[in-house]
Amino acid sequence: xxxxxxxxxxxxxxxxxxxxxxxxxxxxxxxxxxxxxxxxxxxxxxxxxxxxxxxxxxxxxxxxxxxxxxxxxxxxxxxxxxxxxxxxxxxxxxxxxxxxxxxxxxxxxxxxxxxxxxxxxxxxxxxxxxxxxxxxxxxxxxxxxxxxxxxxxxxxxxxxxxxxxxxxxxxxxxxxxxxxxxxxxxxxxxxxxxxxxxxxxxxxxxxxxxxxxxxxxxxxxxxxxxxxxxxxxxxxxxxxxxxxxxxxxxxxxxxxxxxxxxxxxxxxxxxxxxxxxxxxxxxxxxxxxxxxxxxxxxxxxxxxxxxxxxxx
Amino acid sequence: xxxxxxxxxxxxxxxxxxxxxxxxxxxxxxxxxxxxxxxxxxxxxxxxxxxxxxxxxxxxxxxxxxxxxxxxxxxxxxxxxxxxxxxxxxxxxxxxxxxxxxxxxxxxxxxxxxxxxxxxxxxxxxxxxxxxxxxxxxxxxxxxxxxxxxxxxxxxxxxxxxxxxxxxxxxxxxxxxxxxxxxxxxxxxxxxxxxxxxxxxxxxxxxxxxxxxxxxxxxxxxxxxxxxxxxxxxxxxxxxxxxxxxxxxxxxxxxxxxxxxxxxxxxxxxxxxxxxxxxxxxxxxxxxxxxxxxxxxxxxxxxxxxxxxxxxx
Numbered sequence: 001x002x003x004x005x006x007x008x009x010x011x012x013x014x015x016x017x018x019x020x021x022x023x024x025x026x027x028x029x030x031x032x033x034x035x036x037x038x039x040x041x042x043x044x045x046x047x048x049x050x051x052x053x054x055x056x057x058x059x060x061x062x063x064x065x066x067x068x069x070x071x072x073x074x075x076x077x078x079x080x081x082x083x084x085x086x087x088x089x090x091x092x093x094x095x096x097x098x099x100x101x102x103x104x105x106x107x108x109x110x111x112x113x114x115x116x117x118x119x120x121x122x123x124x125x126x127x128x129x130x131x132x133x134x135x136x137x138x139x140x141x142x143x144x145x146x147x148x149x150x151x152x153x154x155x156x157x158x159x160x161x162x163x164x165x166x167x168x169x170x171x172x173x174x175x176x177x178x179x180x181x182x183x184x185x186x187x188x189x190x191x192x193x194x195x196x197x198x199x200x201x202x203x204x205x206x207x208x209x210x211x212x213x214x215x216x217x218x219x220x221x222x223x224x225x226x227x228x229x230x231x232x233x234x235x236x237x238x239x240x241x242x243x244x245x246x247x248x249x250x251x252x253x254x255x256x257x258x259x260x261x262x263x264x265x266x267x268x269x270x271x272x273x274x275x276x277x278x279x280x281x282x283x284x285x286x287x288x289x290x291x292x293x294x295x296x297x298x299x300x301x302x303x304x305x306x307x308x309x310x311x312x
Numbered sequence: 313x314x315x316x317x318x319x320x321x322x323x324x325x326x327x328x329x330x331x332x333x334x335x336x337x338x339x340x341x342x343x344x345x346x347x348x349x350x351x352x353x354x355x356x357x358x359x360x361x362x363x364x365x366x367x368x369x370x371x372x373x374x375x376x377x378x379x380x381x382x383x384x385x386x387x388x389x390x391x392x393x394x395x396x397x398x399x400x401x402x403x404x405x406x407x408x409x410x411x412x413x414x415x416x417x418x419x420x421x422x423x424x425x426x427x428x429x430x431x432x433x434x435x436x437x438x439x440x441x442x443x444x445x446x447x448x449x450x451x452x453x454x455x456x457x458x459x460x461x462x463x464x465x466x467x468x469x470x471x472x473x474x475x476x477x478x479x480x481x482x483x484x485x486x487x488x489x490x491x492x493x494x495x496x497x498x499x500x501x502x503x504x505x506x507x508x509x510x511x512x513x514x515x516x517x518x519x520x521x522x523x524x525x526x527x528x529x530x531x532x533x534x535x536x537x538x539x540x541x542x543x544x545x546x547x548x549x550x551x552x553x554x555x556x557x558x559x560x561x562x563x564x565x566x567x568x569x570x571x572x573x574x575x576x577x578x579x580x581x582x583x584x585x586x587x588x589x590x591x592x593x594x595x596x597x598x599x600x601x602x603x604x605x606x607x608x609x610x611x612x613x614x615x616x617x618x619x620x621x622x623x624x625x
Contacts, residue, residue: 027591028590028591029590030589030590034588034589034590035590037319037320037321037588038321038322038588050592058595058607058608059592059595059608060595061595062582062583062593062594062595063582063583063593064583064592064593064594064595065583065584065585065591065593066583067386067388067389067390067585068386069386069387070387070389071389072389072390072585074585074591074593076591076592076593079592079595079608223389224389276389276585278586278590279390279391279585279586279590279591280364280366280389280390280391280586281322281364282322282434282586282588282590283322
């Protein structure tokens with residue numbers, strides 16, 4: 001019988017060495033302490049918190065979620081405790097975990113984003129920031145930052161200037177005509193990594209009342225239903241932008257097992273994010289890490305990084 | 313609300329029974345061994361578990377009710393939350409009893425569970441009802457499918473506060489929608505009586521109301537409660553109300569409890585994706601009693617049991 005083949009699961013993520021390529025996805029894992037009841041956070045490649053804004057946000061009225069075919073819509077409204085309380089109460093908890101932490105940041109004006117980035121830049125416990133650009137820009141008539149290459153460029157460079165040495169990852173929205181144009185704008189403006197994809201804007205209607213089910217009317221679709229589109233978009237951005245720029249992609253969308261994760265890596269992802277599946281199996285990220293290792297053993301892959309973008 | 317909660321975790325349970333209760337309801341029995349039994353042994357009335365029903369098959373086509381034929385085509389993804397009617401403990405194992413009614417694609421699948429099947433669950437989750445031992449009278453208001461955690465509560469009240477008298481106000485749209493197997497029609501009267509077997513076994517008397525008058529008082533359970541409180545003039549400081557049912561009913565119970573100055577706990581329900589505080593979807597607007605500021609709490613983590621006067625109705 002063969003002895004167990006060693007697999008190097010480490011990933012160089014924009015200069016940061018990760019012990020494996022699995023992240024939690026923002027908005028599905030709380031601030032970290034919620035998931036610690038179910039798994040050893042230190043086993044993760046990295047932890048990505050929910051969105052943090054300058055002021056605390058209560059979030060939307062309910063219903064905030066609705067289940068759909070193999071997926072769900074959410075319109076939580078970025079409920080969070082605000083950056084100051086986050087730094088005072090949650091950042092100190094990070095030290096106990098032996099894994100890099102990324103903080104997702106959101107806002108409604110560029111100044112709001114830069115203020116949050118500035119405050120977090122001073123926290124040595126944080127490895128990087130993920131820029132949520134799927135928010136409406138209130139100063140520009142509510143247009144979503146992430147749908148306009150010019151705005152993406154402005155916000156990325158403004159945050160980069162205020163983020164100190166933190167790795168800056170820009171999270172792309174799929175609700176655009178050409179995602180590669182947006183990705184290119186983010187990289188040109190200084191993004192160290194790309195994160196994709198955010199949820200798809202969607203709606204569920206109650207046909208008895210003829211009203212949308214969500215109080216917010218629309219929500220973001222996530223879960224296995226979006227996976228094939230997310231894999232396609234990852235491959236597109238990898239081929240058209242990220243590969244030549246040598247910028248890593250953190251990709252996800254409907255990942256619920258190791259096979260799903262491997263698909264994204266083959267498509268071009270350096271690392272993967274596990275989101276909606278954590279709602280159902282809060283320890284699933286750890287099982288996915290194990291499954292990735294087994295896949296590599298089965299295919300005699302010595303380093304997981306060899307698999308990135310290996311689509312034939 | 314409660315202290316010293318048992319540690320929540322992911323467990324596999326063994327189905328030990330799944331029987332029809334009347335026309336619309338089913339009683340699912342889940343057996344837990346070793347680690348899971350240890351944890352659930354101390355679960356409180358009002359706490360809940362998240363069941364993964366997504367891997368279960370649908371019943372045969374002819375057993376699918378017409379009104380669910382289209383909706384049940386949907387692939388389900390998320391777990392479903394259930395509280396318990398009873399937790400039966402022996403030395404090595406624990407049996408959880410869950411009362412449910414078939415309303416959609418998940419509960420339709422649940423109906424197919426049979427003894428020896430396995431099911432994955434996360435729990436115990438949330439905070440249960442707080443039992444206060446200085447009360448002489450506990451009033452349980454059960455609206456329709458709100459009955460299960462109150463049955464569990466009646467059992468615990470009898471065990472922990474045998475001196476406390478428990479009176480149940482059980483309401484539903486009609487007699488067939490009262491989620492009990494053991495309704496003693498002859499005992500139903502204007503005075504509380506041992507008319508509901510599920511509560512009588514815990515020494516709790518009951519008053520029944522139906523919207524259509526098919527059993528007991530004709531009208532809402534809240535009207536019956538209000539009339540009864542006016543009539544009985546109970547000592548409010550020695551009385552407590554526990555309610556579970558439709559939100560509109562609980563909002564009325566909250567108003568009545570405030571009018572009669574009786575402390576009241578309510579068990580709320582929200583759409584929730586995770587049940588563990590990750591998704592933030594099950595928001596309940598609450599008011600801080602000191603600062604009067606309002607903000608959202610989470611039904612899954614801060615509730616599902618809340619003090620009625622902290623909820624913004």
